[in-house]
Amino acid sequence: xxxxxxxxxxxxxxxxQQVTLxxxxxxxxxxxSWYQQTPGQGLQFLFEYFSETQRNKGNFPGRFSxxxxxxxxxxxxxxxxxxxxxxxxxxxxxxxxxxxxxxQYFGPxxxxxxx
Amino acid sequence: xxxxxxxxPSLSVQEGRISILNCDYTNSMFDxxxxxxxxxxxxxxxxxxxxxxxxKNEDGRFTVFLNKSAKHLxxxxxxxxxxxxxxxxxxxxxxGGNKLTFGTGTQLKVEL
Numbered sequence: 001x002x003x004x005x006x007x008x009x010x011x012x013x014x015x016x017q018q019v020t021l022x023x024x025x026x027x028x029x030x031x032x033s034w035y036q037q038t039p040g041q042g043l044q045f046l047f048e049y050f051s052e053t054q055r056n057k058g059n060f061p062g063r064f065s066x067x068x069x070x071x072x073x074x075x076x077x078x079x080x081x082x083x084x085x086x087x088x089x090x091x092x093x094x095x096x097x098x099x100x101x102x103x104q105y106f107g108p109x110x111x112x113x114x115x
Numbered sequence: 116x117x118x119x120x121x122x123x124p125s126l127s128v129q130e131g132r133i134s135i136l137n138c139d140y141t142n143s144m145f146d147x148x149x150x151x152x153x154x155x156x157x158x159x160x161x162x163x164x165x166x167x168x169x170x171k172n173e174d175g176r177f178t179v180f181l182n183k184s185a186k187h188l189x190x191x192x193x194x195x196x197x198x199x200x201x202x203x204x205x206x207x208x209x210x211g212g213n214k215l216t217f218g219t220g221t222q223l224k225v226e227l
Contacts, residue, residue, distance in 0.1 A: 090158050096213070100209075
């Protein structure tokens with residue numbers, strides 16, 4: 001079974017621009033979560049999507065948004081990029097049950113550099 | 116507010132010996148704990164997990180211990196191998212939400 005895939009792997013943008021990152025979950029997984037990793041803040045939860053609806057949200061500004069499609073693929077958008085948005089953005093998928101205690105499997109990440 | 120803490124930023128162990136990585140948490144609502152291994156510029160790789168109703172879970176060379184009263188968990192790797200050298204993150208989840216809270220990571224180096 002193929003793992004979680006993310007595109008693109010690397011991206012360079014300038015301040016003020018916007019960016020869209022894509023994630024394809026493991027086949028059969030319906031939950032997709034996004035995380036940001038930076039040297040200063042570590043790994044932080046952005047949001048989770050299930051059945052095309054945002055189910056959980058972290059403490060990030062509204063410039064960070066996402067969506068999920070009917071095939072469970074997800075996109076994440078960051079508008080008005082700031083230098084501090086430079087990070088590794090990770091997508092994780094899981095089956096998506098409501099009882100929790102599910103393992104999330106991560107993709108390789110998208111490295112975003114904002115100049 | 117760091118709810119999941121890994122107080123040792125690095126650990127060096129000889130090949131064949133036991134590696135013990137520690138993790139403390141403050142939120143008593145966490146009910147599921149996971150360990151991930153990560154190489155630079157790659158996504159975390161799942162290693163092992165444990166539910167709060169258990170105190171031990173074992174998978175091959177990896178064992179995770181959970182002490183709920185102390186809000187402490189540990190990952191034991193026996194025997195340690197050079198390929199185990201990576202950053203190890205513990206993560207916690209509460210109440211059915213797919214929202215992981217990660218620790219800051221411990222860099223493990225297994226030396227020959």
